[in-house]
Amino acid sequence: MDPASPSDLPDNCSSCPPCPEALLSLAAGSVLSVLKCPPPPPTFFSSSLLLSSSSDPHLSSSPTEQQQPSLVHFLRNICVKAAVTELALIISLIYVNxxxxxxxxxxxxxxxxxxxxxxxxxxxxKKFLEEDCVGLNRLFSKITNGLYTLRDINTMERSFLGLLKFSLFVTEEEVASFIQCHQKELHGLDILQYSKPRSACEFNVDP
Structure with a gap:
């Protein structure tokens, strides 16, 4: 799946420029380090949402190496279609940590x-930073091209929030510290020019 054109986007979603590759790579590496996962079968990468032109699972020596290009590709497309900013992606990585x-x-x-x-x-x-959260779960399901259903998205959200015990507030200092710790990977990318994190939205799961 290539980065979305405006006509490909859901009605309530506007296109957003892709996040910098350095940030996408950092995000992919951070997520892959969370826990051990079994090697994915070759068919796992058959979806256009996961398939990157630079990824060939047969040439990779480890599950992480197999998944990294596909995860970057997945992230790039989700960030474009869901209008995810660099700041939002940074905060998501703080949650991942x-x-x-x-x-x-x-x-x-x-x-x-x-x-x-x-x-x-x-x-x-996205729910933490934005005023309008209505239909966001349905939107996320739609932009995965059917890879995950609305029920899947709802279940993921509940599990994620439960594991974090709803510890979602992030300070500007935490964002600055995260960026400072990853200056090498981010190549000096300036994230703090964007809006400050805040708590604004109730975390309701779409019916």
Whole structure:
């Protein structure tokens, strides 16, 4: 799936420029480090939502190496279609770090667990930052091209919020600290020019 054109987008979604590749790569690496997942079968990458022209699972030596290009590709498209800003993606990674801290070393996931984690984090942070949350779960289902149903999205959100115990508030200092810790990976990307994090939206799950 190529980055969306305006005609491809759901009615209540406007196109957003892709997040910088350095940030997408950092996000993919962060999510893949959360927990161990079994190697994905070759058919896992058959979806255009996951298939990157630079990814060839047969040439990769580890599950992480297999999934990294596809996860970056997935993130790029979701961020464009859901109008995810650099700041929102950074906050989602702070959530991912919080999730990693609450999971035990014995935690294991499915081949698509990293994709579910980042999708859940982006959904939650969109609700955290934006005034209009109505229909957001349905939108996220739609922009995955049927890969995840509305029920799947609802379940992911509940699980993610439950694991975080609704610990969602993020300060500007936390954002600045995260960026500072990842300056090398971000190549000096300036995130703090965007709006400050805030708590604004109730976390209702769409029916």
């Amino acid at each position: 919080r999730l990693k801290k609450v999971l035990t070393t014995m935690a294991r996931g499915d081949p698509d667990t990293p994709f579910k984690i980042i999708l859940s984090a982006l959904l939650v942070v």
